[in-house]
Amino acid sequence: MKKTISILLSVCLLVAILPVSSYASYSADEIKLNFDYNADKKIDLNDARTVLRVSANLEEPKEGLIYDVTGNGDGITMEDVKKIVAIVTGIDTEVNECAEFNLELFKAELNSVKSVKPGFTKTATTQCHSMKVTTKNAPVDELNVTNMEFDDYANKTCDYMEDLLSNLLISAALTQAQKKEMETQMAQLRKDAKEMYDLKTTTKTINRYSSHYYYFPVNNLGNSCFLEIDDIKSIECYEEDGYIIRKVTMNEDTYIGDEFPTGNEGFSQRWKTISYGKVFNIPDFDETEGTKETSILNKVTFKNGVIISKVDKLSGIPVSVEYSYSYVADISTIPTVDKDGNEGLQMDSVTQATNTESYVLNPVTKN
Numbered sequence: 521m522k523k524t525i526s527i528l529l530s531v532c533l534l535v536a537i538l539p540v541s542s543y544a545s546y547s548a549d550e551i552k553l554n555f556d557y558n559a560d561k562k563i564d565l566n567d568a569r570t571v572l573r574v575s576a577n578l579e580e581p582k583e584g585l586i587y588d589v590t591g592n593g594d595g596i597t598m599e600d601v602k603k604i605v606a607i608v609t610g611i612d613t614e615v616n617e618c619a620e621f622n623l624e625l626f627k628a629e630l631n632s633v634k635s636v637k638p639g640f641t642k643t644a645t646t647q648c649h650s651m652k653v654t655t656k657n658a659p660v661d662e663l664n665v666t667n668m669e670f671d672d673y674a675n676k677t678c679d680y681m682e683d684l685l686s687n688l689l690i691s692a693a694l695t696q697a698q699k700k701e702m703e704t705q706m707a708q709l710r711k712d713a714k715e716m717y718d719l720k721t722t723t724k725t726i727n728r729y730s731s732h733y734y735y736f737p738v739n740n741l742g743n744s745c746f747l748e749i750d751d752i753k754s755i756e757c758y759e760e761d762g763y764i765i766r767k768v769t770m771n772e773d774t775y776i777g778d779e780f781p782t783g784n785e786g787f788s789q790r791w792k793t794i795s796y797g798k799v800f801n802i803p804d805f806d807e808t809e810g811t812k813e814t815s816i817l818n819k820v821t822f823k824n825g826v827i828i829s830k831v832d833k834l835s836g837i838p839v840s841v842e843y844s845y846s847y848v849a850d851i852s853t854i855p856t857v858d859k860d861g862n863e864g865l866q867m868d869s870v871t872q873a874t875n876t877e878s879y880v881l882n883p884v885t886k887n
Contacts, residue, residue, distance in 0.1 A: 521549060532777060547620075549590060551563055551607070551615055554585070554586065555608060557574075557587075558585065564628070564836055565605070565608060565833075565834070568601060571587060571604050571745050574596055575587075575597065576599065576638040583628065587600060588600055589603050599743055603679065609784045609831075609833065611764065616757055619752075619755050620749050622755050623747060625757075626744075626747075626755060626766045627744075627745040627746075630745040630799075630841065631743045632743035632746055632837050633732060633736050633744055633841075633879075637729045638728060638792075638883070638884045639725075639730065639881070639882040640725075640726050640732075640736065641725045641880045642723065642877060642878070643721065643723050643878045644723075644724075644877045644878075645720065645722075645874075645875070646720045646874070646876075646877070647717070648717055648719050648871060648873045650669065650871070651670040651716065651869055651872075652670070652671075652869065652870050654867070655664065655673070655865060655866065656865075657864060657866050660680070662680065663676065663680060665850045667700070670716065670869065671714055671717065673868075674709050674713035675713070681706055682706065685702065690786070693795065703823065717731050738801060739801050740787075744799070745799045746792070747768070747795070747799050748798075751771070751798060752768050755767065755769075756769075762856060763831060763833065763839065764829055764831040767827070767828045769826055769829045770796065770823075770825030770826070771825075772822070772823040773821070773822050773823075774819065774820070774822075775822070776817070777818065780820055782804055782805045782806055783804055783807060786843060794822075796822040796845060800825065800843055800845055803847070805817045805851065813854060815854060816854065817850070818851065818868075820847060820850070823844055823845070824846040824874075825841065825846075826843075826845070827843050827844075828841070832883070834885070835884045837881070837884045839877070839883065840879060841880060841881075843876060843878075843879075844874065844876040844877075846872065846873065846875075847872075847875075849869075849873075851868070851869050852867070852868045852869075853866055854866075
């Protein structure tokens with residue numbers, strides 16, 4: 521009989537939801553109150569399974585709950601079960617506009633990846649689109665620039681150094697080893713500056729029941745999503761090709777100075793207080809090197825944040841999740857100071873970059 525119930529529910533999930541009469545939309549609290557048929561304080565497909573059992577006379581209906589949700593007055597039928605499936609998955613028109621409810625479903629589905637541990641393949645990309653630098657205290661005025669792309673500035677610096685090496689007096693004062701080292705450093709700087717703008721892609725496969733804690737967002741946390749309704753701009757929910765699609769669009773958020781917790785020590789605050797840190801793996805903008813402070817984060821803006829999850833109806837677990845966002849970071853280096861109190865080169869940079877993480881998850885079956 522258990523297999524029969526499972527097959528019937530599968531059929532319900534594959535059949536298009538029939539149009540029904542329109543009622544007033546529910547609030548999140550009303551949804552929890554009206555559709556928690558199995559009394560587990562959660563709204564999910566298990567509630568639809570409970571109604572299916574009631575419709576098959578395998579379980580007694582609970583007093584105070586409405587099972588004839590279609591309002592046809594013909595008892596508990598498969599049409600009621602199909603409509604409840606649509607309600608508990610957030611597709612039905614009566615709950616679709618309730619952002620709070622759909623956000624709760626979205627969070628639960630992402631969190632389930634870390635608890636069920638189905639295994640996945642992750643493809644991450646990052647690209648720096650622009651890094652404009654402004655410098656002062658350079659050894660010569662021509663290396664003091666304003667809003668110059670970093671690769672151009674790196675080439676400008678190397679050109680200057682090559683001119684110095686071509687000077688006979690300066691060249692004579694250096695050993696062959698010193699000149700060789702400088703040439704090697706300049707070549708590496710040109711290469712690094714050019715490659716900094718390239719699209720970088722990494723792929724990683726995580727086995728079932730393995731390191732989901734470490735490698736599924738948010739990395740190194742027990743849950744995947746800590747978003748609240750004020751953190752997001754919108755959430756959409758719809759059915760496509762037999763799957764539930766949830767699309768969360770984030771606000772654009774800016775943090776100035778100490779408003780953004782930097783470095784490893786700031787991690788516990790980022791996932792609690794930074795909206796993008798509650799669902800994305802975001803840069804830590806570490807301001808130190810060892811114990812020494814080497815830079816200052818002046819301002820950072822996160823924008824264009826979108827998460828799209830494709831959820832299997834039967835298991836309620838995502839089969840794929842796409843994360844993407846952009847950021848603009850304004851950072852100043854802290855110049856060194858010589859024994860006479862003179863400051864060395866200071867560089868201010870404004871970097872624009874995008875990050876994406878794409879996950880394809882292994883299938884999961886729930887009976």
